[in-house]
Amino acid sequence: MSAAPDAGLRLVVAHRGEAADGVVELRLRDPSGADLPPWEPGAHIDVLLGDDLVRQYSLCGAPADRSTWRIAVLREPGGRGGSAFVHDSLRTGDVVRVRGPRNHFALEPSPRYVFIAGGIGITPILPMxxxxxxxGAGWRLVYGGRTAASMAFVDELRAEHGDRVRVLPQDEHGLLDLDVFDDDTLVYCCGPPALLDAIERRGRPGSLRVERFAPVEPAEPVRTGCFEVELAHTGTVLTVPPDRSVLEVLEGAGVQILSSCREGTCGTCETGVLEGTVDHRDSLLDAAERAAHDTMFVCVSRAGSRRLRLDL
Incomplete structure (x- = not known):
């Protein structure tokens, strides 16, 4: 059963700095000095910046450091206000509310990796x-960005990892070479939609893992009419019309569901599916996970069958 909404942690901005042109680095600590929850590479947190202003940021520090969480925030002029708030209003000493961490981009075991990062997409890659x-795995990083000045953590990467890292600003080197797929190599990629779309066209089945900060354009729904969701814990049956999401219907019925992005990218509203087939419309699950039909993100995904029985 999905967890009910929670207040999360109240953390203080212990450090604020410029990681690159247009990128702010924040280090968050517990005001009392207590350890923060554990996390693994690929995890992100929800940062609650105000009423109805929640944004997800990848943790890019060291998982072994339980005293601090590090995030980096790109200013997005065409965004919805989250990055502008961080850049213009959030200062050292301010307190923010944080939920998580959650991880839908976990590092899986492999003898070899290729990591590809575009711009702020370097953040989940750093701890990987x-x-x-x-x-003891073999790996290399290909890191692109618009310009060298816009690329965060370059000095840190070079100092810690040397020639395993290739830094290739687009204005100097053009687009990244994405022909990186070899046997026994797992490719991890994070960055802007154009980069992810391009590498997905080249990827081999099972060899590619991507994380998107923006949702993919969904296909037409499998079912154009109403469908039903049954709540297994109570037996309640709710009807979901074409113009409302499962999440909205659940909330309207008083069911508490933790949610954040409402566009299928953050994973907050993940809900178990006990019966039925899901019309997956998220930007998180891979082909095998979709085929299992045992989980869904109720903010965007719908039913492929007449009824879904949910673990609620």
């Missing part, structure tokens, strides 16, 4: 490099 090194 350290973990891959500790595991």
């Amino acid at each position: 490099l350290t973990a891959a090194t500790a595991a």
Whole structure:
């Protein structure tokens, strides 16, 4: 059963700095000095910046450091207000509410990796490099951005990982070479939609893991009419019309569901599916996970069958 909404943690901004042109680095701590919850490479947190202003940011520090969480925030002029708030209003000493961490981009075991990062997509990749090194895996990083000045953590990467890292600003080197797929190599990629779309066209089945900060354009729904969701814990049956999401119907019935992005990218509203087939419309699950039909993100995904029985 999905957890009910919670207040999360109240953390203080212990450090604020410029990681690159247009990128702010924040280090968050518990005001009392208590350890923060554990996390693994690929995890992100929800940062509650105000009423109805919740944004997800990848943790890009060291998982072994339980005293601090590090995030980096790109200013997005065409965004919805989250990055502008962080850049213009959030200062050292301010307190923010945080939920998580959650991880839908976990580093899986492999003898070899290729990591590809575009712009701010370097953030979930950073701790993966350290973990891959500790595991004795072979790896290399290809890191692109608009300009060298816009690319965060370049000095840190070069100092810690040397020639395993290739930094290729687009204005100097053009587009990244994405022909990186070899046997026994797992490719992890995070960045803007154009980069992810391009590498997915080249990827081999099972060899690619991507994380999207923006949702993919969904196909037409499998079912154009109403469908039903049954709540297994109570037997309640609710009807979902074409113009409302499962999440909205659940909330309207008083069911408490933790949610955040409402566009299928953050994973907050993940809900178990006990019976039925799901019309997956998220940007998180891979083909095998979709085929299992045992989980769904109720903010965007719908039913492929007449009824879904949910673990609620």
